Every structure is written in C-alpha cells, then in structure tokens.
Amino acid sequence: MAEKRLDELDALAEAPDFWNDGSAARRLMRERNRLDKSMNDVRTLETDLADTAELAELAEADNDAELAAEVDAAFADMAKRSRAAELEALLSGEVDGNDTFIEIHAGAGGTESQDWANMLLRMYTRWGNSRGFKVELIEQQNGEEAGIKSATIQIKGENAFGWAKTESGVHRLVRISPFDSSARRHTSFSSVWVYPVLDDNIEVDIEEKDVRTDTYRASGAGGQHINKTDSAVRLTHMPTGIVVQCQNDRSQHKNRATAWDMLRARLYEKALSEREAEAQIAEDNKSEIGWGHQIRSYVLQPYQMVKDLRTNVETSNTQAVLDGDLDPFMAASLAAQIGGDTD
DSSP states (O other), rough: HHHHHHHHHHHHSSTTTGEEEEEHHHHHHHHHHHHHEEEEEEEHHHHHHHHHHHHHHHHHTTHHHHHHHHHHHHHHHHHHHHHHHHHHHOOTTTTSSOOEEEEEOSSTTTTTHHHHHHHHHHHHHHHHHHOOEEEEEEEEOOOOOEEEEEEEEEETTTTHHHHHHOEEEEEEEEEOTTTTTTTTTEEEEEEEEEEEETTTTTTOOOOGGGGEEEOOOOOSSGGGGGGOOOOOEEEEEETTTTTEOOOSSEEEEEEHHHHHHHHHHHHHHHHHHHTTHHHHHHHTTSSSOOOOEEEEEEEOOSSSEETOOOOOOOOEHHHHHTTTHHHHHHHHHHHHHHTTTOO
C-alpha cells in the first residue's frame, strides 16, 4: 500500500503543472519523503535481521559466547529501532508532520513557578536541538525576580508536532527552593500547550471583528533595541478567550503576521480536539494549573524521579530529562494514544 502511494506521488511530481500550487506541492513532497524514509527504514531492518540471524546460527554452531553477545546486542538495537520506526509511521495525522508551537505559562506561586517555567523552556529548547530541529523564540515575558511568566517557541522539523503533541498539560516540580532562605521544599506548577504550525492549504476562518489587537513594548530576549517601540503584538479571540502574542521581530508588521498564524493554529487545534475522542482529556489538561491536573511530576528532593502520570514511565535521571531527554516519555504517550505498548 505504501509502495503504491509512493508511486502515485512520484507520478504527480512529474506532472508539468505540479509546482503551480506551491503549498500543495510541498505538502505532497513532505508526504513522499516521509513514506520513502519509512520504507527505507523497514528495508534496512529486514536486511539487518537476516544478517544477524545468520550470525546467530554461526554463534550457536561454534558455541561462540562473544559472538552470541554481539548478536543479542544487535537484536536489542533492532527492536529499539523497530519501535521507533513504528511510532514514526503512526504519525500520520493531518498535521503530525508539521512544525509546532510550544507555549509555556507559569502557574500560581510567583518566583518559584516562574523559575520552573524557565526550566521547561530550556528543556523543550534542548529537546528540539537534540533532534536537529530549528528552535525559534516567538515571545517571552520575564518574571519580576527570576524566570518567566510565559514564553512561546516554534520548533521546525519533520514530525515536530507529531512528537510533541502529547506534552500539553500541567507539569509539577518538587525541590528545595533556591529562593527560600530556610531551604524548605516547594511544589511548583507550570502549563505547557502544544499546537501545530498550519500549512496554507488548511483554511481557518476568523472574523476580524472577533479579534482584539493590542500592541506593546516587548520585554525579554532581544536586547535593548526591542523596547524602543510598540512592536510586540497580542491578539485576543473574544469568542473563545484564546490569546496569542509575538515579539520576536523588531517589525510590528511581522509580529502581527506571526501572531495571526499562531491564532489560526490555536483555533484549528481547538476544533481538532473537539472532533477527537480525546477531547475531554485535552480539556482536562488545560484546566487549572495546580494539584490534580498534572501530567508529569519532576521530583528533585527528597529523591530524584521524573514520572509521567498517564503512562507510568519514570526515570531517576532527572538531569537528563531537564536537559531535553524527552523521547521515552513522548514515545510512551504516543503508543498509549493508539493503544500500543508503553514499555
């Protein structure tokens, strides 16, 4: 079936009018490249499996313990690659292959939660960089003393939204506070919201009368020049209460265009969630930023543990997670979404 679809896409690409509609052509080429990569991954696994099976027979015939250990390691590696390829193949939703926005908001708790939000911003930035994605800061509102009140990043790369989409929800941190002179343990909350960057072919109708536009002087990253004019733009979609903002460019015009793209994406994601069976879960994840609504806990004291409360995947290597090692959690959440194994 995949080979047939690949042949169809190759035939379409050879048509003389293929690039007349640039956005449609890019969408089809992205699908073609994704299919081609998936098929190559399967072929490579098949070849490696056949070669390793021959080595296994040789190790058994010669009673070669060292070769047998190499064979076991090769089978374990292939099993890991097979699970990853299976998940990649399942990222076939309408916008799974798209770039993504990741929005972070500090919960109640002032400096503690704002510092935690900044840690999450660093974590997702490092995750994107580790996958070879391009990470761009769209907006950032600094905290009064430390950390951030909110931030939005755009991550550009193949299947960026598909991989990150299960990260939406409330994230809980437990640690000895560096801001508490009595060195007491504190619990902080921040929310993460993930939504796709939309292609031109996806239509989202927005009535301009339903959107309030505010401009203001930007704060956060960008240097002193960024504060000299009201270049930052905030859009509020009044019927839904959705708010987006952009301040990453000195040009108000460019920030306004990016903010409208973000608003289209948020409204599309909202409509998509309402159509899906998991709509109620998505709504629960967007609830009050506090106890009872978290999807993952990060405990730094009195012990070291990061645990996903949906899949029960956990690790004691908290520093690796905070440095962006999120793939095990994302893979388990994706597998759980489609009813797969979360091990």
